Amino acid sequence: MKQIVIISGKGGTGKTTVAAALSRIASEKVLVDVDVDAANLEIVTDAKLVHSEPFSDSKLAAIDDEKCIRCDLCRQHCRFDAISVDEDGKYRIDEHSCEGCDVCRLVCPADAISINSALSGTVKKSETPFGTLWHGELSAGRDNSGKMVTYLREKGAEDAQNKQIPYVLIDGAPGVGCQVIASLTGVDLALIVSEPTLSAMHDLERIFQLAQHFRVPAILVINKASINSSLKGEISRWANNQKIPIVAEIPVDVRIVKSMAQRQSPIEIGDEELTAIYKNIWTAVEDFFNEKS
Amino acid sequence: MIVSVASGKGGTGKTTVAVSLAIAAAPITLIDADVEEPNANILLHAEKSTIRKASLPFPEIDMKKCDFCEKCSDFCAYNAIVVLKGLKVFAVPEICKSCGGCKLVCPQNAISEKPRDIGYISFGEKGDVSFEEGLLNIGESSATPLIRMLFDFVDGESKNIVIDCPPGAAHPTVESIKRADVVLLVTEPTPFGLHDLKEALVITRTLNKRTALVINRADIGTDEILKFADSNKLPVLMEIPYDEEIARNYSKGISPAEFSPRWREKFLNLWTKIEGMIG
Ligand code: SF4
Ligand code: SF4
Ligand code: SF4
Ligand code: SF4
Numbered sequence: 389m390k391q392i393v394i395i396s397g398k399g400g401t402g403k404t405t406v407a408a409a410l411s412r413i414a415s416e417k418v419l420v421d422v423d424v425d426a427a428n429l430e431i432v433t434d435a436k437l438v439h440s441e442p443f444s445d446s447k448l449a450a451i452d453d454e455k456c457i458r459c460d461l462c463r464q465h466c467r468f469d470a471i472s473v474d475e476d477g478k479y480r481i482d483e484h485s486c487e488g489c490d491v492c493r494l495v496c497p498a499d500a501i502s503i504n505s506a507l508s509g510t511v512k513k514s515e516t517p518f519g520t521l522w523h524g525e526l527s528a529g530r531d532n533s534g535k536m537v538t539y540l541r542e543k544g545a546e547d548a549q550n551k552q553i554p555y556v557l558i559d560g561a562p563g564v565g566c567q568v569i570a571s572l573t574g575v576d577l578a579l580i581v582s583e584p585t586l587s588a589m590h591d592l593e594r595i596f597q598l599a600q601h602f603r604v605p606a607i608l609v610i611n612k613a614s615i616n617s618s619l620k621g622e623i624s625r626w627a628n629n630q631k632i633p634i635v636a637e638i639p640v641d642v643r644i645v646k647s648m649a650q651r652q653s654p655i656e657i658g659d660e661e662l663t664a665i666y667k668n669i670w671t672a673v674e675d676f677f678n679e680k681s
Numbered sequence: 682m683i684v685s686v687a688s689g690k691g692g693t694g695k696t697t698v699a700v701s702l703a704i705a706a707a708p709i710t711l712i713d714a715d716v717e718e719p720n721a722n723i724l725l726h727a728e729k730s731t732i733r734k735a736s737l738p739f740p741e742i743d744m745k746k747c748d749f750c751e752k753c754s755d756f757c758a759y760n761a762i763v764v765l766k767g768l769k770v771f772a773v774p775e776i777c778k779s780c781g782g783c784k785l786v787c788p789q790n791a792i793s794e795k796p797r798d799i800g801y802i803s804f805g806e807k808g809d810v811s812f813e814e815g816l817l818n819i820g821e822s823s824a825t826p827l828i829r830m831l832f833d834f835v836d837g838e839s840k841n842i843v844i845d846c847p848p849g850a851a852h853p854t855v856e857s858i859k860r861a862d863v864v865l866l867v868t869e870p871t872p873f874g875l876h877d878l879k880e881a882l883v884i885t886r887t888l889n890k891r892t893a894l895v896i897n898r899a900d901i902g903t904d905e906i907l908k909f910a911d912s913n914k915l916p917v918l919m920e921i922p923y924d925e926e927i928a929r930n931y932s933k934g935i936s937p938a939e940f941s942p943r944w945r946e947k948f949l950n951l952w953t954k955i956e957g958m959i960g
Contacts, residue, residue, distance in 0.1 A: 398691055398718055404873070425849035426690035426877045447758060467780055469829060484855040484887070485825075489780035490758050528850040528883035534822075562691045562848065563717040566822040585932035587696065587720040594718065597819050616932035642901065642923065649871040649902035 389548045390677055391541070391575040393604075395560035395568060396582060397591030402611035403581045405644060407559040408432040408653035409666040411518040414673075417555035419516065420544035421523040422537040422571045424509065429559045432651055435514035435521050443524065445535040447488025448506040449481045455500035462492035462501060484529040509536055511543070520547055534570030537561060541571070568598065577676055578604045579669070580632070583612040584619035592623070596630065606632050607676065609669055613637035635672035636665050684955055685861035685890075687846035687854060688868060689877025694897035694921065695867045697931060698948075699845035700724040701938035702865075705948035707809035710840050714857040715847040716800065716815035716827045724936040727805035727812035735815065735830050737779040737823060739797035740772040746791035753783035753792065775820060799823050802831060811840070824853040832860060850880045855888070863955050864890045865918070870902035875909060882913075891958050895951070898923040918954045919947065 394410075396403040404423075411419055411433055421429035429435075449470070451462070456479055463471040463479065470485035471492060481492075483506070493501040509526040522544045524536050544556045558575065561567035572578060578599045582592040599606045608627050613620055620637075627634050638644075641662065644654045655663055686699035700721050703711040713721035722729075740753075740762065747770055754764045761776040762783050772783070774797060784792040800817040813834060815827045824847065835842060846857040858864050864885045868874040878894075885892040894910055899920035910917050921927070921937075930940045937944035 398720070423690075425851060426873070426880070428690070428873045428876065431872045431876065465781065465785075467778075468825070484884070485852065487778055487780070487852075488758055489778060489782055490756065491780050491782045491785065494756070494782060494785055526851065528880050529855055529887065530851060565717045565817070565824055569820065569822070583932075586723045586934040587718075587931075590720060590723060591718045594819060601820055612928075612932075615928055619932060640925075640928070645871075645898070645901050645923070648873070651872055 389545065389554060389556065390577065391545065391556045391558060392577045392579055392673055393558040393560045393571050393575045394579045394581060395571065395595055396562065396580065397595035398562065398588050402583070402638065403562070404428045404432070404559055405648055405654060406579070406581050406609060406611070406666070406669065407557065408648065409655050410557060410670055411516070412653055412655040413667055413670045414555060414557060416553050417519055417557045418544045418548045418553055419519055419521040419557050420540050421521065421559045422540050422567065423559055423561045424524045424526040424536050424567065425561070427523045427525055430514060430521060430523055432648060432653055433516040433518055433521060434651070435516045437512055437514050439513040441511050442507055443509045443511045443536055443539065444505050444507045446506045446508045446530055447503050448483050448486050449488065449492050450502050450504060451479050451481060452500045452502070453478055455498050457498045459497060461495045461497065465491050465495045467491070506530070511536065511539060513543070522547070534566035537567050537570035568595070569602070572599060572602050572604055575604055577673065578606040579609060579673065580606050581609045581611050582623065584610065584616045584623055586619070589619065589623060596632065607672060608632045608634045610634060610637045612640045614639045633672070636669045638665055682863070682956065682959060683842045683844065683861045684863050684865055685844045685846050685858040686865045686867060687858055687881060688848055688866060689850060689881040690873065691848040693867045693869050693874065695848065696720050696724060696845050697936055698865065698867050698895050699843055700936045701944065701948045702952060703810050703843045704936065704938040705945045706841065706843070706952040708840065709809070710811040710813065710835060710838070710842045712831055712835065712842060712844045713814040714828045714831055714844050716817040716824050716853070717847065719814045719816055721845045722805070722812065722814060723934045725807050725810060725812060726934070727807035727810065729803045729805040732801055732803040734798050735800045735802050735827050736796035736798045737826055738781065738794035739774065739777060739779060740783050740792050741795045742770040743791045743793065744769065746789045748789055750788060752786045752788060756782050756786045775822060778823065779826070800827050825856050828853055828856045850884050855884055858885065858888065858890060861890055862959050864892045865895055865955065866892060867895045867897055868906060869898045870896060870904065870906045872905070875905050878906070878909070893918045893955065893958060895919045895921065897921045916958070919951045
């Protein structure tokens with residue numbers, strides 16, 4: 389079983405579009421959407437929810453005002469700025485900032501603080517016409533520690549293993565932080581989606597460094613390739629120097645944006661040339677593994 | 682006035698709006714709080730004058746004092762400190778959140794803290810726009826503390842501030858909209874846009890923030906967003922059409938406010954409307 393993650397650094401480079409298209413093309417795979425801040429794959433895969441479970445991996449502090457002697461020690465020791473005093477002099481925890489580190493409880497002389505586990509989101513399993521989809525949603529304002537990402541990936545891999553499905557296709561998280569690290573570690577191939585804009589190229593270098601850091605081989609898809617030909621040349625040269633194969637160039641095409649807005653993928657446009665581009669991406673993925681074995 | 686420009690997901694044009702708004706409403710301070718991928722300066726082109734290292738306290742263990750009692754590793758909520766009995770005790774930089782707890786619990790006073798670099802904060806100017814940016818080192822997970830440090834430099838300043846927030850609805854985003862007078866959510870009229878907008882709204886509502894929308898690529902997709910805005914009494918302050926000229930200029934690092942006086946006017950107008958919200 390091989391795990392492929394689609395990542396882009398910056399959001400909005402068409403990562404989910406590529407994931408949606410590949411979901412139509414790849415024959416046997418389990419889909420995993422680990423962009424738990426903005427889980428979008430379900431929208432374009434006609435997903436029907438079959439299972440959901442609460443996910444709690446975070447801890448939150450709570451202050452019992454009856455016991456609190458207002459000594460201020462907790463506030464002074466909290467390094468996350470999560471404790472404040474309201475107008476009535478009551479000490480309160482800002483649950484959007486608390487990281488559950490337990491320091492306030494440790495220093496409180498009045499035993500007024502407890503640490504409780506908090507719901508951080510929901511993990512979901514859906515069936516789609518293109519295979520099983522594992523996805524999740526982080527409750528707004530909860531810390532994105534990457535633990536849900538790891539959990540979803542484990543579930544997807546387990547599913548693939550049990551049913552002897554050869555691929556797990558992961559729609560990765562944006563950025564270069566902990567969720568991306570959690571989406572990259574231990575995968576077999578990273579499919580990086582970038583575009584010839586200065587911002588995306590800036591992020592491309594960062595995401596590639598990250599992939600290298602975790603020793604994940606990478607291939608590159610250039611989205612919106614026609615938007616700036618000189619920058620596209622620059623990406624190609626850069627990729628060449630870094631020895632990352634460019635496996636596809638997707639043109640700017642307003643129909644792609646519209647297809648997604650209608651909860652579909654670029655494949656449903658029915659343009660043979662366009663479909664061929666996405667098919668090439670998947671062929672490149674399969675070739676990568678065939679060459680290796 | 683502090684305006685945070687945010688969006689539930691990346692790629693909605695948040696940075697384009699933040700930078701254009703700053704250029705149009707200058708004199709102003711623009712803070713790029715998207716510390717994982719700070720891109721605002723690609724559009725602003727500020728000359729960076731000062732670059733400072735940003736660091737967090739990191740536990741260091743004096744093995745001469747340590748008796749391997751394991752109190753530190755028992756305490757650490759993130760399993761970030763490892764005790765190898767008889768051998769060594771060490772904290773893992775990528776996991777440690779610098780909470781300071783292990784130092785407090787160590788009965789032998791064997792733990793002290795040393796600064797550990799997590800990224801950079803840089804400052805610059807472009808015309809009447811003062812610019813501040815945070816950049817998190819690769820592989821580092823402490824976005825929120827770095828964002829907090831960014832605000833240490835402007836707290837108490839009376840100048841107007843525009844903040845380019847990290848996308849999403851987790852702690853780093855919360856940190857970047859906490860101080861805002863108005864939160865501007867940039868979205869697009871697609872099912873994704875709507876889905877992510879709802880997430881972002883949970884945050885702005887719990888933080889009790891005045892919130893308004895900018896709809897990007899407004900002419901592609903459906904009017905679901907407009908209906909939603911209407912029924913939730915969210916003012917839509919600006920609609921930006923899908924425009925190849927904007928996209929082409931963006932690819933070269935040029936914001937609408939820079940290439941077109943007409944757009945600059947529109948963003949100034951946007952600023953006036955935002956001001957009207959707090960009136
Ligand atoms: S648990 Fe930690 S982060 Fe939360 S309030 Fe207490 S000291 Fe602050
Ligand atoms: S440390 Fe305990 S007693 Fe002191 S202010 Fe905090 S909650 Fe109250
Ligand atoms: S708490 Fe202090 S003495 Fe105990 S193992 Fe940790 S460093 Fe060593
Ligand atoms: S400072 Fe906090 S997070 Fe870091 S090792 Fe010590 S207890 Fe763990």
